[in-house]
Structures are given as structure tokens and as C-alpha cells.
Amino acid sequence: MSKNIGPYHILDLSPGRRAWVNALDLVGPTHWMYGLLEVDVTVARQFIAEHKARTGEALSFTGFLVYCLARAVDENKEVQAYLKGRKQLVMFDDVNVGLMVERKAGEKRALMGHIIQAANRKTYREIHQEIRAVQSEPVPMSRGMPNWFRSAMLLPWPLSKLVKALMAIATRRDPTIRVSASGTVVVTAVGMFGKGHSGWGIATTPVSLSLVVGSIAWKPAVIEGRIEPREILNLTVMFDHDVVDGAPATRFTRRLVELIESGYGLDDADERRADNG
Numbered sequence: 001m002s003k004n005i006g007p008y009h010i011l012d013l014s015p016g017r018r019a020w021v022n023a024l025d026l027v028g029p030t031h032w033m034y035g036l037l038e039v040d041v042t043v044a045r046q047f048i049a050e051h052k053a054r055t056g057e058a059l060s061f062t063g064f065l066v067y068c069l070a071r072a073v074d075e076n077k078e079v080q081a082y083l084k085g086r087k088q089l090v091m092f093d094d095v096n097v098g099l100m101v102e103r104k105a106g107e108k109r110a111l112m113g114h115i116i117q118a119a120n121r122k123t124y125r126e127i128h129q130e131i132r133a134v135q136s137e138p139v140p141m142s143r144g145m146p147n148w149f150r151s152a153m154l155l156p157w158p159l160s161k162l163v164k165a166l167m168a169i170a171t172r173r174d175p176t177i178r179v180s181a182s183g184t185v186v187v188t189a190v191g192m193f194g195k196g197h198s199g200w201g202i203a204t205t206p207v208s209l210s211l212v213v214g215s216i217a218w219k220p221a222v223i224e225g226r227i228e229p230r231e232i233l234n235l236t237v238m239f240d241h242d243v244v245d246g247a248p249a250t251r252f253t254r255r256l257v258e259l260i261e262s263g264y265g266l267d268d269a270d271e272r273r274a275d276n277g
Contacts, residue, residue: 030240030242031240031241031242032238032239032240032241033238033239033240033241033244033246033249034202034236034237034238034239035236035237035238035239035249035253036200036234036235036236037234037235037236037237037253037257038219038232038233038234038235039232039233039235039257039260039261040221040230040231040232040233040261041216041231041232041233041260041261042230042231043261043262043263044061044064044260044261044263044266045061045216045231047263047266048061048064048266051266051269059128059266059269060127060128060131060132062099062131062187062189062213063124063127063128063130063131064124064128064260064265064266065187065211065213065260066097066099066116066119066127066131066187067119067122067123067124067127067264067265068256068259068260068264068265069095069097069119069185069187069211069256070095070097070116070119070120070122070127071120071259071264071265072252072255072256072259073095073120073184073185073209073252074095074120075252075255076248076251076252076255077091077092077093077095078091078243078244078248079185079208079209079239079244079248079249079252080092080095080184080185080207080208080209081208081243081244082175082178082179082208082240082243083172083175083240083242083243084172084173084174084175085172085173089243090175090176092179092184094117094118094120094121094184095118095119095120095184095185096115096116096117096118096119096179096183096184096185097115097116097119097183097184097185097186097187098113098114098115098116098182098183098185098186098187098207099113099114099115099116099183099186099187099188099189100112100113100114100188100189101113101114101131101134101135102135103134103135103136103137103138112134113182114131114134115182115183116130116131116183123265123268124265124266124268124269125268125269128269149181152167178206178207179207181206182205182206182207183207184207184208184209185207185208185209185210185211186205186206186207186209186210186211187210187211187213188201188203188205188210188211188212188213189212189213190203190212190213190214198214198215198217198219198232198234199214199215199234200212200214200234200235200236201213201214201234201236202236202238203238205238207240208239208240208243208244209237209238209239209240210236210237210238211235211236211237211238212235212236212237212238213233213235214233214234214235214236215233215234216231216232216233216234217231217232217234218230218231218232219232233260237249237253237256
């Protein structure tokens with residue numbers, strides 16, 4: 001057989017990537033329900049742009065989405081329920097939002113996991129400041145994973161396969177194990193790779209509710225009977241259909257879109273700055 005395929009080289013996976021690949025294996029067979037949305041973010045984006053022009057401060061758009069997500073979940077907590085065995089559901093009071101935050105690691109950039117605890121009880125300004133603080137800190141060896149979890153995900157084969165099987169059983173019996181490592185819900189952003197182009201993202205996550213942030217593009221929209229250019233965000237909402245039905249998922253989605261399109265909570269950024277000034 002000919003091997004005339006040109007030059008190539010082999011690289012070792014980083015420990016962080018190996019741990020993440022193994023962690024994804026824990027997701028298991030889930031009956032996902034998807035919602036592919038087009039959300040008008042013109043109000044929010046305009047506010048953020050005007051705030052930066054006025055103050056020099058770059059507000060976090062991801063933080064804004066986290067804030068809206070946490071508020072919508074707080075009103076519809078069944079969307080972040082988890083199966084406990086085959087006969088029970090675990091309902092969490094706090095909305096703990098897991099997300100990946102990009103940090104500088106020398107001359108390179110590295111992604112690490114971070115969980116915004118009890119985001120449903122924080123203001124937008126508090127969430128924004130937490131994200132900015134995490135971005136400015138050195139990248140820890142654990143990359144945001146609990147040390148015990150990262151160590152388990154880096155065990156050599158075949159121990160890693162055995163541990164993953166045992167952990168899958170354990171997290172099904174006790175969902176708090178999974179939530180402590182990932183959060184109750186997750187926000188993952190892929191839109192920075194498709195600026196100006198329309199597209200949705202679909203990702204595998206270990207939680208019952210995921211928000212996959214796609215690209216933002218200018219599109220014509222009908223506003224009060226007029227056609228206007230608007231900034232439209234492609235947003236994917238993923239539900240675990242084992243724990244939530246279509247009706248509550250629809251109510252949650254409607255509320256989430258309403259919060260995002262209204263720029264909910266962004267005024268807090270200016271009010272808090274005025275109070276401190």
C-alpha cells in the first residue's frame with residue numbers, strides 16, 4: 001500500500017485536552033432536545049458599545065448572556081433538573097453557570113473552566129467583574145477542574161476506562177457529583193469563529209441545559225412595520241428531554257429571548273458606576 005501522503009508530524013495531547021476528552025465520555029446517552037434561535041441583540045450590543053465609548057470599559061457580552069440565562073432558569077428551575085437513578089429528579093435552587101474563559105498563558109492563550117456560583121442571585125455587574133477577574137489571573141494547572149476530577153480523567157488506559165464507567169454510574173446515582181464539576185447549566189461560545197456569518201453551534205455537554213452561542217450577523221428585520229438592519233445572534237438551546245418536556249422548555253426559551261432582546265440588567269452597569277463615582 002502506498003504511503004505517499006507527504007510530510008506530517010505527531011504531537012502529544014496536552015493534559016487539559018486529554019482530561020476534557022475523557023470528561024466528554026461521561027455525558028453518556030442523552031435524549032437531547034434542540035432549539036435553534038435567532039435573537040435580536042441590537043439593544044444589548046448598542047448599550048455595550050455606547051458604554052465603552054463613554055467610559056472606556058469593555059462590558060462582557062458573555063456575562064450578559066450568563067445573567068439572562070440565570071434569570072430565566074431561576075423562573076423555570078425544572079430545565080436544570082437531573083435524573084437520580086430512574087425514579088427521582090434532583091432540583092437545584094442555585095443556578096451555577098459553567099463556562100470556558102480564555103486566559104493568557106505566556107505568549108499563548110488557554111481556555112479553562114469556571115463556574116459562576118449562584119448566578120441567579122448576582123447582578124450583571126457582579127458577573128461581569130467575576131469573568132474579568134478570572135481572565136486576568138494566571139492559568140492554574142487544573143484548568144478550572146476540581147483536582148480529584150482532573151486526576152481521575154488523566155489516569156492511563158485501561159484505568160481511565162474503568163474510572164469513567166464507575167463515575168458514569170456514580171453521577172447517575174448522585175448528580176451533585178457532576179454539578180460540582182460542571183455547574184447546573186453551561187454556556188459555550190463558538191461565535192467568535194464566525195463573525196459576520198450566520199451559523200449555529202451544537203456541542204456535547206455534561207449538563208441538562210446548555211446555551212451554545214453562535215455567530216452574530218446583521219440581518220433585515222421587521223420592527224414596528226418597518227424593515228431595519230438588526231444584529232442577530234444565532235443561539236442554540238439544548239435540553240435533556242429525559243427531565244423536561246416541550247411546554248416548559250418553550251416557556252423557558254420564550255423568557256430567555258425576552259430578557260436578551262430587552263437588554264435586561266445592563267442598566268446596572270451604569271448605575272453601579274454612578275454610585276461608585
